[in-house]
Amino acid sequence: MAVEPAREELQRFVEEDPDGPVVMLNLLRFAERGQESYRRYSRAVAETFLPRYGGQVLYAGKGEAALVAEEGQSWDAVLLVRYPSRAAFLRMVSDPEYRQVAQWRTLALQEAVLQPTVPWGRSV
Template sequence: MDSLGEVFARHSVEITYLGEGGRALVAAEGPAWDMVVLVRYPSRQHFAAMTRDPEYREHAHLRSDALADAVLQPTVPVVQVAA
């Protein structure tokens, strides 16, 4: 994982939240998420560059191997929240 940390640092990736999931409080019935990860990329270009990084590609299969399903949902901030 150290090398992935280096890849993330190289592409300015920030893991902003990592937590255990569960059944949704308000949603259509469906499978529960067991884990939720929110990741911030400075731009879509940063994300695209990371996916082309040979070191990232060497480890990319680990995510798909470990997951039954994943959602990559791009968003755009509506407001900036001070930390």
């Protein structure tokens, strides 16, 4: 299962609206004993990279049993993270220092969804 976006997907994502703000929906399913690795990653991101690139965690929570979902579609954690622009997000994930800590995220996750969102009524 994929946990990191492919280079082509990142390029398409930025080209759609490079300067527009974006809220990223993160759905996370942890690997066995992956929560500690994810905590290390999230601390580093919150303390260093979100401030550096203007990002802000809007919500972070533990997933509970889904009320409406197919079998196996519940998630361990959900995050909403706002970035001032898609270009800022790309700069963050391309930062060599970020790439060093991103390995903790990759090790922590069995599966993930990283979905950009924009407010209704705003077309991209």
